[in-house]
Amino acid sequence: xxxxxxxxxxxxxxxxxxxxxxxxxxxxxxxxxxxxxxxxxxxxxxxxxxxxxxxxxxxxxxxxxxxxxxxxxxxxxxxxxxxxxxxxxxxxxxxxxxxxxxxxxxxxxxxxxxxxxxxxxxxxxxxxxxxxxxxxxxxxxxxxxxxxxxxxxxxxxxxxxxxxxxxxxxxxxxxxxxxxxxxxxxxxxxxxxxxxxxxxxxxxxxxxxxxxxxxxxxxxxxxxxxxxxxxxxxxxxxxxxxxxxxxxxxxxxxxxxxxxxxxxxxxxxxxxxxxxxxxxxxxxxxxxxxxxxxxxxxxxxxxxxxxxxxxxxxxxxxxxxxxxxxxxxxxxxxxxxxxxxxxxxxxxxxxxxxxxxxxxxxxxxxxxxxxxxxxxxxxxxxxxxxxxxxxxxxxxxxxxxxxxxxxxxxxxxxxxxxxxxxxxxxxxxxxxxxxxxxxxxxxxxxxxxxxxxxxxxxxxxxxxxxxxxxxxxxxxxxxxxxxxxxxxxxxxxxxxxxxxxxxxxxxxxxxxxxxxxxxxxxxxxxxxxxxxxxxxxxxxxxxxxxxxxxxxxxxxxxxxxxxxxxxxxxxxxxxxxxxxxxxxxxxxxxxxxxxxxxxxxxxxxxxxxxxxxxxxxxxxxxxxxxxxxxxxxxxxxxxxxxxxxxxxxxxxxxxxxxxxxxxxxxxxxxxxxxxxxxxxxxxxxxxxxxxxxxxxxxxxxxxxxxxxxxxxxxxxxxxxxxxxxxxxxxxxxxxxxxxxxxxxxxxxxxxxxxxxxxxxxxxxxxxxxxxxxxxxxxxxxxxxxxxxxxxxxxxxxxxxxxxxxxxxxxxxxxxxxxxxxxxxxxxxxxxxxxxxxxxxxxxxxxxxxx
Numbered sequence: 001x002x003x004x005x006x007x008x009x010x011x012x013x014x015x016x017x018x019x020x021x022x023x024x025x026x027x028x029x030x031x032x033x034x035x036x037x038x039x040x041x042x043x044x045x046x047x048x049x050x051x052x053x054x055x056x057x058x059x060x061x062x063x064x065x066x067x068x069x070x071x072x073x074x075x076x077x078x079x080x081x082x083x084x085x086x087x088x089x090x091x092x093x094x095x096x097x098x099x100x101x102x103x104x105x106x107x108x109x110x111x112x113x114x115x116x117x118x119x120x121x122x123x124x125x126x127x128x129x130x131x132x133x134x135x136x137x138x139x140x141x142x143x144x145x146x147x148x149x150x151x152x153x154x155x156x157x158x159x160x161x162x163x164x165x166x167x168x169x170x171x172x173x174x175x176x177x178x179x180x181x182x183x184x185x186x187x188x189x190x191x192x193x194x195x196x197x198x199x200x201x202x203x204x205x206x207x208x209x210x211x212x213x214x215x216x217x218x219x220x221x222x223x224x225x226x227x228x229x230x231x232x233x234x235x236x237x238x239x240x241x242x243x244x245x246x247x248x249x250x251x252x253x254x255x256x257x258x259x260x261x262x263x264x265x266x267x268x269x270x271x272x273x274x275x276x277x278x279x280x281x282x283x284x285x286x287x288x289x290x291x292x293x294x295x296x297x298x299x300x301x302x303x304x305x306x307x308x309x310x311x312x313x314x315x316x317x318x319x320x321x322x323x324x325x326x327x328x329x330x331x332x333x334x335x336x337x338x339x340x341x342x343x344x345x346x347x348x349x350x351x352x353x354x355x356x357x358x359x360x361x362x363x364x365x366x367x368x369x370x371x372x373x374x375x376x377x378x379x380x381x382x383x384x385x386x387x388x389x390x391x392x393x394x395x396x397x398x399x400x401x402x403x404x405x406x407x408x409x410x411x412x413x414x415x416x417x418x419x420x421x422x423x424x425x426x427x428x429x430x431x432x433x434x435x436x437x438x439x440x441x442x443x444x445x446x447x448x449x450x451x452x453x454x455x456x457x458x459x460x461x462x463x464x465x466x467x468x469x470x471x472x473x474x475x476x477x478x479x480x481x482x483x484x485x486x487x488x489x490x491x492x493x494x495x496x497x498x499x500x501x502x503x504x505x506x507x508x509x510x511x512x513x514x515x516x517x518x519x520x521x522x523x524x525x526x527x528x529x530x531x532x533x534x535x536x537x538x539x540x541x542x543x544x545x546x547x548x549x550x551x552x553x554x555x556x557x558x559x560x561x562x563x564x565x566x567x568x569x570x571x572x573x574x575x576x577x578x579x580x581x582x583x584x585x586x587x588x589x590x591x592x593x594x595x596x597x598x599x600x601x602x603x604x605x606x607x608x609x610x611x612x613x614x615x616x617x618x619x620x621x622x623x624x625x626x627x628x629x630x631x632x633x634x635x636x637x638x639x640x641x642x643x644x645x646x647x648x649x650x651x652x653x654x655x656x657x658x659x660x661x662x663x664x665x666x667x668x669x670x671x672x673x674x675x676x677x678x679x680x681x682x683x684x685x686x687x688x689x690x691x692x693x694x695x696x697x698x699x700x701x702x703x704x705x706x707x708x709x710x711x712x713x714x715x716x717x718x719x720x721x722x723x724x725x726x727x728x729x730x731x732x733x734x735x736x737x738x739x740x741x742x743x744x745x746x747x748x749x750x751x752x753x754x755x756x757x758x759x760x761x762x763x764x765x766x767x768x769x770x771x772x773x774x775x776x777x778x779x780x781x782x783x784x785x786x787x788x789x790x791x792x793x794x795x796x797x798x799x800x801x802x803x804x805x806x807x808x809x810x811x812x813x814x815x816x817x818x819x820x821x822x823x824x825x826x827x828x829x830x831x832x833x834x835x836x837x838x839x840x841x842x843x844x845x846x847x848x849x850x
Contacts, residue, residue, distance in 0.1 A: 003317035021290040025330030028280025029373040033338020036365025041357035050254025052115040055188035056224035057233040061250040063586035064559035080225040083110040088219040093171040094162045101197040106204040109144045115187025147203040152177035155198040173210030215676030248563045248638045282496045284380035316389035327377035375423040386412040455488025476776025495785045502793025524682035527707040531679040548689030554681035560589040560637040579626025591667045604631035604650030617646035620664040782827030786820035
């Protein structure tokens with residue numbers, strides 16, 4: 001109780017010196033709380049809108065094969081209302097010859113089963129209801145009316161690009177359609193970047209007239225169902241899986257409505273949480289600095305208490321109560337900001353996030369953020385508080401100028417270790433990817449150790465060179481190594497934030513280089529898909545008849561769904577997270593008698609040219625490693641409804657960035673050669689002739705879709721720019737925390753600097769000499785921090801790029817040079833600004849007070 005009374009009375013007198021503790025904790029906690037709140041709100045949005053996003057109570061997706069009538073009969077027998085959806089890519093051609101690659105979606109009159117589609121202008125519902133007896137909602141009937149008689153709805157971006165208006169006629173494949181309006185939103189579509197094309201909506205009964213559907217076409221069939229009692233969906237789903245076992249369909253309920261979105265949210269929240277933890281870690285250094293500066297300012301008070309008989313335990317308790325009271329205030333401020341920030345950004349978040357979040361107050365993320373904040377405050381304040389409590393009263397009077405080499409008690413050191421361990425355990429236990437979180441904690445501890453060793457190295461180097469240079473140089477170097485120097489703290493303060501920013505910049509630069517700058521000079525101009533076998537001679541004649549064509553390559557293509565790997569069903573294969581995608585949905589499959597040019601076989605060997613035995617396959621080495629398979633293992637695929645076992649004959653190292661015709665599955669000829677299939681072709685043509693080639697091909701073969709590579713790359717570049725901006729903004733949070741900590745580190749040594757400045761001015765030193773000395777000191781610190789941050793950022797980016805993104809890493813010296821300059825500028829600006837007060841201090845009053 002005595003400790004509480006003394007602490008309360010001290011706090012009534014103000015907390016000058018501890019404000020940095022409050023700010024540092026508030027920043028880190030607010031980031032973690034905001035990310036956790038947003039994650040919980042998005043999860044709630046997925047749970048609330050699962051039926052809408054899925055399009056019903058369950059969905060069966062079969063890839064490129066139409067779903068059988070027996071499935072529809074089975075579902076109708078259980079009272080289900082059904083809606084079929086077909087999706088593919090095609091070319092939309094206007095009357096003036098302009099064309100646009102689009103994502104085509106064909107729907108029946110029952111669509112959408114859940115939610116409403118927004119169109120403009122709104123269509124009047126037909127009377128009587130549509131054929132089939134499905135009355136539906138007024139919005140359903142309005143969409144069906146718009147799509148009736150070869151009507152078409154397109155996103156506004158298409159209408160703007162092709163200058164289309166309601167009533168205009170356009171062409172899809174072999175069929176003409178009338179534009180009826182703009183498609184504003186679809187209830188069963190989550191937000192996604194438009195990489196290959198915006199959406200076009202047509203009626204499913206008009207799809208056949210387009211001629212776009214043929215064996216081997218890149219198309220996706222899905223059937224949605226709503227049940228009389230949505231609560232029975234899990235039981236119906238289980239019975240469906242048992243009844244149609246072995247079909248290889250993808251069956252989902254509202255809990256699995258958007259697995260891609262869930263993975264995206266998991267990864268984004270993990271990254272943002274780790275950014276918040278990094279900010280909190282940097283803030284922890286600020287806590288230590290702030291506590292040290294506060295103790296320096298209260299040295300006389302503490303010394304007086306010790307001389308009057310106060311025990312070290314009492315002094316420690318008084319100081320800890322005050323620090324933790326301020327820490328709780330900082331945590332409370334951070335929680336408030338973290339809660340209100342997503343709500344304040346609600347309108348912007350609706351357009352950015354894949355699903356609308358259900359914003360509100362979520363206790364779980366707030367409790368977690370508060371736990372992080374309080375553990376960080378304890379972890380970084382126990383050591384300086386414990387050290388101060390152990391210093392004798394007489395020594396405290398001179399500790400600011402001649403520091404005592406005193407450590408906290410063994411019990412307190414053990415408690416400090418326990419708090420750090422708890423902080424690490426909490427980080428790992430609450431992470432979506434515990435392996436990655438473990439590496440993050442190890443990297444954080446390694447980085448702190450590296451900067452601490454760097455600080456020691458700077459002190460030793462400054463001591464060795466203390467006689468180098470003039471008066472200002474010697475004074476500046478002396479400041480780095482003399483007793484009470486804050487060199488290690490200053491290095492850690494600015495270094496962690498700069499390391500994060502350097503790593504983010506290097507990762508961003510490598511991704512941009514990999515996707516955009518490292519494309520080969522002979523990259524194709526176009527990918528043409530869905531070329532029917534009978535159309536191949538005509539296609540080749542049209543292409544070779546166009547000017548500017550430099551090269552054309554084509555391979556057979558069919559759609560295959562991986563059913564099992566070594567007898568294990570695809571959904572049960574223990575694949576790594578970065579390779580699991582290949583087990584979902586249809587994959588491209590081709591065959592070849594000889595390996596394509598540039599093939600790099602890393603295991604096994606290619607089959608003979610005249611091979612006619614059981615089907616073999618050459619498989620992607622990266623996927624094989626992620627699935628744990630090799631030469632001799634078996635992959636079962638479903639092609640056109642038939643299961644085929646492919647034995648792995650070789651593994652290939654595929655350079656996907658070359659944009660050549662690469663397939664993860666490349667089979668031997670024979671059995672597959674006789675199956676219905678289409679062809680894919682790449683064409684390289686001069687830039688000025690690209691438009692004429694696309695028009696010639698799509699006019700001659702309306703069902704063929706041409707994908708212009710530069711348009712796709714432009715969309716990818718725009719998306720990467722947005723990602724880079726987000727990464728830089730989040731990395732800047734850590735840098736902001738570093739700036740706060742730098743200010744606190746300078747403040748921690750402010751009392752010592754003021755005493756030094758007064759004494760040196762009394763002995764005849766000029767303000768100019770003192771300024772130059774401090775510029776030397778902070779310049780050396782800035783260069784050292786920049787060099788270590790460049791090293792840490794380089795190592796971190798190398799690990800992420802090579803072992804998480806699995807792409808080549810290159811050294812980017814200009815990025816690191818920018819890091820070095822930023823470090824030097826920060827250290828000089830903040831360091832000099834923090835010492836201006838020392839120059840202004842009058843010598844006589846201070847000496848009299850001493």
